[in-house]
Amino acid sequence: MIPALKVDGLKISIRTDEGIARVLDDVSVTLESGRIVGVVGESGCGKSTLIRAIMGILPRGASVDGGKIWFEGENLLVFSEKELNQRVRASRIGFIPQDPLQALNPVFKIGTQLLEAMRWHAPGSRRDHIARLVMLLGRMQVPDPAGALERYPHQFSGGQRQRLLIAAALACAPGLVIADEPTTALDVTTQHQILLLLRELVAEFGISLLFVTHDFGVVAELCDDLCVIYAGQTVEAGTVQSILEAPSHPYTRALLACHPDRADSFVGIPGIVPSPLARPAGCLFAPRCGDVRPLCREATPAQGRARSGAAVRCVQYS
């Protein structure tokens, strides 16, 4: 069975005034059909560029230097803007944004905004679209689904808005949904409810979910598989269970160690993510690694396999 989405060795750089920023440098993510993969990393490590690359909406000055994005047997990177818009976005790949208030157009009614996408990407008439939206909003436990369509974004609470946008992502019945830290802006209780909802929807609507986050707690609660990204590189990938039980890459271990659920005291990883403009030679994590060896600073480590079964980019395993 082919995966729902397979990002393979993706490399993207962006030309800026200060030079060329290598934002993604060999990122690979595999999402098996019907599963949930969590993509985890600190901010600034390339998560949002990855999402933008899959949607085909890269910022100005960005260029794809290598890799492939396999989706339902086709490489999305060879699609033209027009093809992506007509055949992929909304209709086959749904998107749940990070901050629902920022993501909604403040001066249009919810109904207008959601129906605009369905108008081009969902079969049936406008009446069918409204019926489907009302059904979805009801399923998302939005009170008064029909009335909600007539209201403006600022008239909903944060949790309600996120439910609206989950409904929007499913509106055109896509097979793949990409979620960009959709629970970050919410309080813990609401966050938990949304995660439960997403978990149910995956089975119920037969979708595969790519879930981007910086929070291991969320990953543990929601995901089947896990992909850890550091400075534009995949450093560890495997099932959630195997990695959480036995994290192999020093970065994964460091991230887990400073998660509030596990840490004894409030500690972060010392140092910062290297700038995509000036990257160190050798392993990118070496400057911050607690277990660094001389070899680390010389050669870029190749992908190896840990005992847990996870793919790891670290000299200890290659």
Add this chain to the structure above:
Amino acid sequence: MLRFILRRCILVLPSLAGLLLITFLLIHSVPSDPAVAMAGDAGTPEQIARLRAQYGLDRPIWEQFFVYVGKAVTFDFGESVFSRRPVATDILQRLPATLELTFASLMISILLGVPLGVVSALNHNTWPDYILRVFSVLGIAVAAFWFAIMLQLFFAMDLGWLPLRGDLTSTMARPPRVTGFLSLDALLAGRWDVYLDHLRHLVLPAVTLSLGGLATIVRFTRAGVLDTLQQDFVFYERAMGYRWLRLVWVFILRNSVTATVTQIGLLFGGLIAGAVVVEAIFDWPGIGSYTVQAILTGDKQVMLAVTLLVGTVYAVVNILVDVVHGLLDPRLMEQG
């Protein structure tokens, strides 16, 4: 909605009161005695005294102010020295022509300026953007009276494509005055020849007058669209597969024109000021050419009335701008 408009109207009242006060002080800060001026060189002391009493100039200053306010709100601005008719009558007679001209030029500014601003923003820092930016600076820097003369020189005198001045060919019979707007009156009378001839006369003055507004609207639309393009919802709407043209011209544009609408309100002042010059050059029979006549003949009552009128129009336009803002952005309407 109604409450929203009422609130705006009430907020404008202090400004209008201030306008009355300032114009009143202006007149009274002039050392020359208006009664002496009115009586003329041959005026006897008795005549001057009578005029003083007639205009209430012998009363205390605060009483004069109230008389002045009373007259202003009943549109009693006295008589024009030049036309020997009540100023209010003259203004009413000439207002439609000015409204026609300002409306036409505003339409040109908006219908050209908004799309050009959007194109400029979408092509940010490429050659179409550079060209449009240079033109928008030129549009603000050009002296309207000079541009008008250049247009006359080229299109009227040299090529002979368009009429030089006036609002209608002098040999044409005017339709009966119903609304005062010549274009409407011509249509009401079924006079297509008059209508078209009038439009031909309207082209050069309207284009001249539209220039400054066009440049400003291009600028602010461009800035607004550039601002909106940075917003998260543009990415979301693209990710939702919105059609590009609809995304730009419906969903982005409506978020971007707030500043432009404000500018259109502010432009109105400039338009009326511009109309003074443009009407004088093209002999357009509106308030502007009336004002220039008043300047040349030293007709202070007319100047006063025009200043008050312009200030009031400006206040009313700003209420309209607020209402349009409310319609564009539902969040504003709820704040009241």
Add this chain to the structure above:
Amino acid sequence: MSAILAKLSRDVPAMLGLVIVVFVLILAVFGPLIAPYPGDASASHLLRRLKPPSEAYPFGTDNLGRDIFSRVILGARGALTIALTVVGVAMLVGVPLGLLAGYRGGWLSEAIMRITDVVLAIPQLVLALALAQLMSPSIESAMLALSLTYWPFFTRIVYAETRRLSSAVFVDALRGVGASTPRIVFLHILPNALSPVIVRATIGLGFTILVAAVLGFLGMGATPPAPDWGLAIAESRTYLPRAWWYATFPGLAILITVMGFNLLGDGLRDIVDPRIRRSR
């Protein structure tokens, strides 16, 4: 200062503006030395009236046979004098009022800002015309009228900046250590509020030249035989379309000068405040 110049030098339109402004300044100062016929400021040569542009008279001659090229050069001084005076006076009135209204608050602030609003509500040209009309038409009353209508722009800017700054942490700290009000206002708030004022003044110089030209054109400003650009265009109207050069070149002089100030002002504003605001 050098940092501003360095940034400015990367902005091609702003540099163009700077070059134009410097050029016009040179013309204004050394005009009589540069102009081929400096005497044509007032002389008349009826034998060579309304000659088209030629080698001897690059911009042609006017109705009194005066060299238009010389008069355009000589006109720079008048235009700049008016602009600098008007903007200078407007700043002298507007900036202190803005500081006062912004730092004090209360009814005084309210009154000042109301008056500012009302004056801003009347188009500058109309108000200036009304004022110039109340006084007797002359270049001085034109300047006075323009100054009296331009100060609110400065008041509004300084008011906004002062309000912003007087709630800033460093001003609170100054109050805490017992700095006197004049000291805070003039040594700490004013310098910080100065950059938007300079931007507005630069654009205002161009705008004033434009409005002054309109006043001259309407006969409310410069009086003959002054080599005023606006006046020249007014005088030329009688001789159109025959003497096209008579109206064209003084108008181009206005256009280029005003454009220079606007480009420079826009460039300065981009440095001071990267978000685009309005200019007039």
